[in-house]
Amino acid sequence: MSLILSIETATNVCSIALHDKGELLGLAESCEPNSHGKLIMGMVDKVLNDTRCKRGDLKAIGVSKGPGSYTGLRIGISTAKGLSFGLGLPLIGVDTLEGLAKQAATACKVNDLIVPMIDARRMEVYTATYDKDLNIVRPLSPLVVEENVFESYLEKGKVIFLGDGVKKLREILKHSNSVFLDSQNSARTIGELAFKKFEKGEFEDLAYFEPNYLKDFQVIKSKKNPLLQ
Structure with missing residues (x-):
């Protein structure tokens, strides 16, 4: 087995998924506002319990790396780093928008x-x-x-x-x-993309890995409103 636990917290959705070789085994999600920090570890345990897997069975941790909410990304990536370090597992960062596009x-x-x-x-x-x-x-x-x-x-x-x-x-x-489409961010596709990186050995450096907050904005001017030219 190549079990990868994936975390997606870049938006208001807190999502945890477990995949084996890119195939979804378990998923837990919540849209409760401002609750990522409160729910995330319980959701990790729920997914593992529901699939009858243990933390020791995991081969890697995947995480949505941004862009997105500052607080959400900080919570998700801190949790992923903690699990990766504590279990001695590689950490795989997945672009949040690519994970969304995958849907x-x-x-x-x-x-x-x-x-x-x-x-x-x-x-x-x-x-x-x-x-x-x-x-x-x-x-x-x-x-x-x-x-x-x-x-x-x-x-x-x-x-x-x-x-x-x-x-x-x-x-x-x-x-x-x-x-x-009404689709929202989900660890379902983060896990699929994480497995592809796992196969290639594309892992993050725990000491230097940081979220992509992407703060600067590009203004696209309207061609129809002369006041915005």
């Missing part, structure tokens, strides 16, 4: 694009763009949502938007090629 990959056709979005504040989001194979089309960046932001992609084909930042875009984007 839409099976629904994509060849020319479709995936745009995961994590809510930041006001009309700001953290985002990136991927193709169906999770190759990066537009790299990770913070931006202010405007109606025309994804116009060049939408004119070429279907674009799938998902994550807790999507509600901001849904209100202003009505293009026929836009598809909105």
Whole structure:
């Protein structure tokens, strides 16, 4: 077995998953506000108990590394580091947006694009763009949502938007090629991606591994509002 315990706390979702060779064995999730620190270790124990696995059976710890909530990432990564150090296991960091995009990959056709979005504040989001194979089309960046932001992609084909930042875009984007999913961040896909890194031996250095908070914002100016030029 190649059991990997994965942690996702980058948003309001606290999610713990257990995978064996990338196949999901157990999952526990909560959307209770401001409760990551209170719930996370109990959820770890629940997943292990439900799957009749022990901490000593684990081969690695996976964790969502950001971008996302400062507090959420700090709690998740601190917990992952503690488990990794205490159990003598490698730590695997997975990009939060890639983990989110993975949820839409099976629904994509060849020319479709995936745009995961994590809510930041006001009309700001953290985002990136991927193709169906999770190759990066537009790299990770913070931006202010405007109606025309994804116009060049939408004119070429279907674009799938998902994550807790999507509600901001849904209100202003009505293009026929836009598809909105209600999917939220989950350790389900963090674990799948962590196993791929596990096979390649792509591990984090416990002493230097830090969350990707991504604080600076890129303002995308509207082509339709002259006051924003």
